[in-house]
Amino acid sequence: MELLRRKRKGNEIHWCSDPPVILPSNRKFPSSLSVIGSHLSLEDYSRRKKKCKEEVAEEATGSCKSRLTGIVTAPPCGSSSSDPSGRGLKRKIGCIDAATRIGRKKKIEQEYVLGATIGQGKFGSVRLCRCRASGAEFACKTLHKLEETVHREVEVMQHLSGHPGVVTLKAVYEDSKSFHLVMELCSGGRLLDQMVREGRYSEHRAANLLRELILVIKYCHDMGVVHRDIKPENILLTASGKMKVADFGLAVRISNGQRLSGVAGSPAYVAPEVLTGDYSEKVDIWSAGVLLHALLVGVLPFQGDSLEAFFEAIKNVKLDFHSGIWESVSQPARDLIGRMLTRDVSERITADEVLSHPWILFYTERTLKTLSMKSKPRNHVGTPSRRVESERNRIASGSLSDGFTLVSSFYSWGHKSEEQDCGLIDALAVAISRVRISEPKRSRLCSPTGPIPQECSSNMKANNLCTAF
Numbered sequence: 001m002e003l004l005r006r007k008r009k010g011n012e013i014h015w016c017s018d019p020p021v022i023l024p025s026n027r028k029f030p031s032s033l034s035v036i037g038s039h040l041s042l043e044d045y046s047r048r049k050k051k052c053k054e055e056v057a058e059e060a061t062g063s064c065k066s067r068l069t070g071i072v073t074a075p076p077c078g079s080s081s082s083d084p085s086g087r088g089l090k091r092k093i094g095c096i097d098a099a100t101r102i103g104r105k106k107k108i109e110q111e112y113v114l115g116a117t118i119g120q121g122k123f124g125s126v127r128l129c130r131c132r133a134s135g136a137e138f139a140c141k142t143l144h145k146l147e148e149t150v151h152r153e154v155e156v157m158q159h160l161s162g163h164p165g166v167v168t169l170k171a172v173y174e175d176s177k178s179f180h181l182v183m184e185l186c187s188g189g190r191l192l193d194q195m196v197r198e199g200r201y202s203e204h205r206a207a208n209l210l211r212e213l214i215l216v217i218k219y220c221h222d223m224g225v226v227h228r229d230i231k232p233e234n235i236l237l238t239a240s241g242k243m244k245v246a247d248f249g250l251a252v253r254i255s256n257g258q259r260l261s262g263v264a265g266s267p268a269y270v271a272p273e274v275l276t277g278d279y280s281e282k283v284d285i286w287s288a289g290v291l292l293h294a295l296l297v298g299v300l301p302f303q304g305d306s307l308e309a310f311f312e313a314i315k316n317v318k319l320d321f322h323s324g325i326w327e328s329v330s331q332p333a334r335d336l337i338g339r340m341l342t343r344d345v346s347e348r349i350t351a352d353e354v355l356s357h358p359w360i361l362f363y364t365e366r367t368l369k370t371l372s373m374k375s376k377p378r379n380h381v382g383t384p385s386r387r388v389e390s391e392r393n394r395i396a397s398g399s400l401s402d403g404f405t406l407v408s409s410f411y412s413w414g415h416k417s418e419e420q421d422c423g424l425i426d427a428l429a430v431a432i433s434r435v436r437i438s439e440p441k442r443s444r445l446c447s448p449t450g451p452i453p454q455e456c457s458s459n460m461k462a463n464n465l466c467t468a469f
Ligand SMILES: Nc1ncnc2c1ncn2[C@@H]1O[C@H](COP(=O)(O)OP(=O)(O)OP(=O)(O)O)[C@@H](O)[C@H]1O
Pocket: 118, 119, 120, 121, 122, 123, 124, 126, 139, 141, 167, 183, 184, 185, 186, 187, 189, 190, 233, 234, 236, 246, 247, 248, 249, 468
């Protein structure tokens, strides 16, 4: 499928237009996925967006170039002045560091044996490579220098490398045409492929995956980086199944409070405010919300048969979390998705708030371990249904004041199975309104109005859940 990322220069418009793909809304992802819609031209949209961006250019705070294009760029190489708070441990890094420079002086072939192609991106291929000295295997991504954002991708990876949830950049080599990024090898493949293979995720599994992802997103934001292309194609898995965020090709560095305006992302995952050209790091939370939706119900929340329709849906479609497939999903999970897919950015949940959401607390492994150790013996507890009932009464009477207490309380009943959790966790919904978010804010969440049409509720495919633009 031809990809149409129009430009990858500076912070220009980044659109690609692989068509959305059907992923049936049954409980399993299909083994073979059919493509819907025809080729989606982004030309007109991009042209219009570019004009629009030029009009708001004066408002952007960035480099001279960004003012001309109307797109905010990352601080220039070596600059940290735009972030007086010193947010992030590596804010000083604006250039490729020593390891990279050393690598650049040598040819990659001197130190690595390049092997088979294991991935194909829009801007080059990814190959297996083996270190001549140690015999260890890595992945080598080759990026053509014609792409101006190559430097930025390398810098961002360098900047973030070291976090366990980010693909580690080991070294960078350079020749006349390309950069070669030697990265840790994620031999478990893409999350997208796992989703296609394994179907809908259990809530326990989805919550743990989302927590890992949000920890990485929070780390990126704390380090002054907005990923802008969070989607399951860009989440890789190690041999042991651990997730790693990859592909920082659209990532951009920002200073505290800085606004972005470059139209970038992948249509199905892009936040509505990106389309209007004024956004912040909160776009990554929206994208993660889209992913959570896909994990739990096997379909993407927004779609259309043209790009305009697609974006219209992102801007206006109200999701129905009450009927159909959602009946098999706990209320707290629905609540969290609703908060992540809130169009009012000021009301959208933050990374920290996601991490402390009762649904996440309920299902994360640490909680399970800690609480199961503290749980009472079974003969001290009654039947789950009676306990749910009594817990609801306790919640209703206001005797539980926070999500964690509630989660602890659930586990004091003894954890048996996810089936039982479904009943138990529903009671969390009652508690949520008492935890953090006041009623006026709740009313501004994506409120459901009608069911998600089954025939158009899927737009994912195996090789490209939704392509970056
Ligand atoms: N560290 C890695 N380990 C294993 N495979 C990798 C690694 N990095 C990338 N790949 C494979 O290569 C593919 C393309 O990589 P990546 O997404 O970074 O390239 P890209 O050109 O930026 O792609 P995109 O078209 O998504 O923008 C990935 O989908 C994945 O299958």
